[in-house]
Amino acid sequence: MLKTAQKKDEDYEMLKKMIHRKLDFNSDQYKDSHFKRRIDVRLRATNVRSYKEYVKILQNDNSEYPKLMETLTVNVTNFFRNPEVYEIVENEVLPAIIKSKNSGLRSIRIWSAGCSIGVEAYSIAMLLDYLLGRRLSEYNIKITGTDIDKESLLKAQKGVYSDAEMKDVRPAFLKKYFTKEDGNYIISEELKKITQFKKQDLISGPKMSGFDAVFCRNVTIYFQKELQEQLYMDFYNALGKDGFFVMGKTETLIGPSKDLFKPYNSKERIYQK
Numbered sequence: 314m315l316k317t318a319q320k321k322d323e324d325y326e327m328l329k330k331m332i333h334r335k336l337d338f339n340s341d342q343y344k345d346s347h348f349k350r351r352i353d354v355r356l357r358a359t360n361v362r363s364y365k366e367y368v369k370i371l372q373n374d375n376s377e378y379p380k381l382m383e384t385l386t387v388n389v390t391n392f393f394r395n396p397e398v399y400e401i402v403e404n405e406v407l408p409a410i411i412k413s414k415n416s417g418l419r420s421i422r423i424w425s426a427g428c429s430i431g432v433e434a435y436s437i438a439m440l441l442d443y444l445l446g447r448r449l450s451e452y453n454i455k456i457t458g459t460d461i462d463k464e465s466l467l468k469a470q471k472g473v474y475s476d477a478e479m480k481d482v483r484p485a486f487l488k489k490y491f492t493k494e495d496g497n498y499i500i501s502e503e504l505k506k507i508t509q510f511k512k513q514d515l516i517s518g519p520k521m522s523g524f525d526a527v528f529c530r531n532v533t534i535y536f537q538k539e540l541q542e543q544l545y546m547d548f549y550n551a552l553g554k555d556g557f558f559v560m561g562k563t564e565t566l567i568g569p570s571k572d573l574f575k576p577y578n579s580k581e582r583i584y585q586k
């Protein structure tokens with residue numbers, strides 16, 4: 314019995330190494346329970362019962378790697394996810410940022426960390442465009458989305474979406490910021506101009522700075538506690554004075570940054586530097 318468990322652990326370690334090598338995805342800092350659950354999804358989909366058998370599938374079928382990556386990164390998302398959070402963002406957070414830029418360069422920088430297919434970044438872009446109206450051209454706006462998943466980033470750059478992602482987009486925004494083609498929704502060029510996407514690992518990538526707001530939602534839940542604490546400090550340091558940090562509704566601020574951030578709206582998980 315002990316031997317079987319040991320063998321299973323060895324197979325699991327081997328699988329993790331393959332994933333690191335082939336997908337450049339280092340699972341060491343993710344919660345093991347989460348990682349195993351995600352791999353199990355692919356075990357079931359490929360109809361195998363052990364890590365050892367799944368390793369064989371990966372060795373023999375190259376098309377399995379992208380499917381595994383998609384499953385590991387859990388990139389489910391939609392525009393205006395948790396509308397009650399965006400209500401505060403629209404009515405309080407973005408107006409406060411805009412108000413703080415009443416002179417000088419008027420540059421607004423926002424980071425969507427773990428942006429998946431870009432809908433968070435574009436949701437913020439829609440709100441800024443809506444709030445500023447004609448005054449938009451007086452501001453230098455850059456919304457940066459980063460993620461480790463190449464496929465998701467490609468989709469973000471293309472800006473083509475399906476019904477599944479659109480459920481919380483209000484009709485006026487649907488009309489103003491999208492065109493419909495072959496059943497898909499295409500994001501407007503105006504929003505693309507103020508939005509950029511790049512591949513960046515939150516764990517090993519460069520440290521960022523100078524943002525007015527950082528959104529990192531539904532990303533850190535999969536990470537070990539120590540890493541979460543470190544990332545929250547990274548986000549704190551990435552913000553300028555009075556900058557806002559918006560986290561996922563099921564996530565909790567922990568570690569040294571908890572004493573540094575002021576809660577802005579605890580219910581909606583919004584903090585301020």
Ligand SMILES: C[S@@+](CC[C@H](N)C(=O)[O-])C[C@H]1O[C@@H](n2cnc3c(N)ncnc32)[C@H](O)[C@@H]1O
Pocket residue numbers: 386387388389390391394426427428429430433459460461462465513514515516529530531532561
């Ligand atoms: C569930 S999506 C969240 C999307 C969006 N923020 C939202 O709340 O709807 C999680 C995203 O985190 C990304 N992710 C996971 N680990 C990451 C890492 N180490 N660095 C950057 N992005 C990561 C995944 O690729 C995935 O696209």
